[in-house]
Amino acid sequence: MTVLMYPYEHPEEGGLSGYLSAVFEAYRLKLRQPRFRCLRAPEQEPELFNSGLTVPLSEERAERVARGVMRRGGDEVWKTVLRAFLSDAGGREDMLYLFIRRLMDGGEAELLHRLDLPEVAAVVRAAGRTAREAQKFLGILRFVKYADIYYAPMEPECRILPLTAAHFRARFADQAWIIHDLRRKEALFWNKRDLTFETGVTARAPEDEDAFFQGLWKSYFTAAALAERRNLNLQRNFVPLKYRSHMPEMQ
């Protein structure tokens, strides 16, 4: 079995073009069921390094695959592919390859509704996970005001940073902010004019700098709950423990 190793480039879109370059290569080599590995992915198994074929980024080839997917599947399918790729589902690149092949082979109208096909069901499920997590973080992300900058740390399971940029840029256009994915050490910087994406960001702002507003928020949060309806299970369904560490009201 061939393992294709692709570089992590264009982190602002989650490294998709590196992967699509490898998809192109797999097509060119007529590989039936190749494996894909990102050269930067932390979860990769070391032994696979030895047997891999390294595919360099090719903007042009990635573009061709992307255009093909869009032409065949339309916007909805393209969005699904991107989201599934950004998910944390194991083997997502491999199953996306099968999905893309199915799409390109054609013959399946409305592929996204063919949940009886395992690769379609898996891709749709993974894309849904990413979309839901991104949606959740639009709400539960918390900014700490530090000097004149609003800083928001987060630890999502999927790589959702690229999906949140547009929302926060529109919402907080007039304040400088940073959103920091601590797990992946990546951050979005907005300086009221430009949006930049950085990798390898390890420095963190202290999260208890903003005590006055955090205190107000906590006292509001406490006041707003109805003791007679106390339901911690319901609360936990909506805010799983894994998300709580950066939410001041949960401390």
Place this chain on the structure above:
Amino acid sequence: MKDIAWKLSILGDAAKYDASCASSGSTGRGTAAAPGGVGSAAPSGICHAWGTDGRCISLLKVLLTNVCVYDCAYCINRRSNDVPRVSFSVTELVDLTIGFYRRNYIEGLFLSSGIAGDPDHTMARMLAVVKNLRSERGFNGYIHVKAIPGASARLIQETGYYADRMSVNIELPSEESLRILAPEKSRSSVLGPMALMDDLSLSGGGKRLPSPYRIDERAPDMVRDYPVPYRPSRSAHPFIPAGQSTQMIVGASPESDSRIIRLAEGLYRRFGLKRVYYSAYIPVNCDPRLPGAGKPPLKREHRLYQADWLLRFYRFRAEELFSGDRGNLEEDLDPKTAWALANYGLYPVDMRKADYDTLLRVPGIGVISARRIMDARRAGGLNFDALKKTGVVMKRAKFFITCGGRAYEPFPDNPLVLRNLLTDAPLPTLPGRSSQLELPF
């Protein structure tokens, strides 16, 4: 700013009995427009936090003041209660809202108030807050404002041009209860502003999309023949683009579920409301006119939300849910399953053939799965496996469906036996409280 925390804990606490926290439905303000402005509206609403009661917190929900000249029996702020009274200044509340918003704690402001002085005075102060937020501070976040019963049309109208949504709470489901428990309020002081706001939405630049309730002009109970009092001139601003909502307290007065749901249906029809909220009564005062201490009727509230859901999304009519002389919904059976068992002759329905409306009436099939079934059918691959992946709850649905003439597994097709199998299933998450889902049209 020093006593802000103290005011916030009192005025946040006093506002917590309002069930609404929706931030959806705004179409008026898009991406941050004005230079120096902050905020954007998310059309489908965003929940930012969930309290220890599991309720979604989307908006900063506070009173401007808890001073009140009225004496509603069920209310913590009533005149005769001995509680500390505080008020926010306009600047305090505006700074607080923007400070919270910029940290992404909230989606916007939900402003309510006790009636300090007279209704117009109170409404004018609320107007000052929203006007300041929008005009001075360039705030584009979500704003929900309570219309104060008895306030003049002009003030309500002006407020509505700054707000995304307004509401006036009907609180009690009959005129009789209103007279006993909220003697200073009346049917007309509550429904008057509702009719006014509906009228302004229709004619004042806002556009209400057709709702199923408009087709049928019959409106029962309190709402019947309610006159439309006021015709404004046309205006370019959208008036409350996210529409209006209301709330009823459940269990403080003797009305049946049937009465409550019929009233809700009437309100949807007559005033084009986006939402009716149901709030299980929580005793805060000792008062001989009210039921004594006890647990809030959460299960009843939940069933009412389910019935309301059936009206808004499943194309049910209120009268269908209360056949015969049934006054209340069943406690251990959701209203859709109850209806299906009462009409068991219509089942099983075949998943490959049934139309959309019929699918919606199958227990275990929701709006989304019904749509997916239609899609999957068109894509040409509907079998039980595919059916499960559409999100259908097979545990319930299997008693009511076939697929290509085949049942999922053999089952007793006797409604009485099925009733036993289907009762006391674990409750699904409460629709009204936990999500931002709203009437999409």
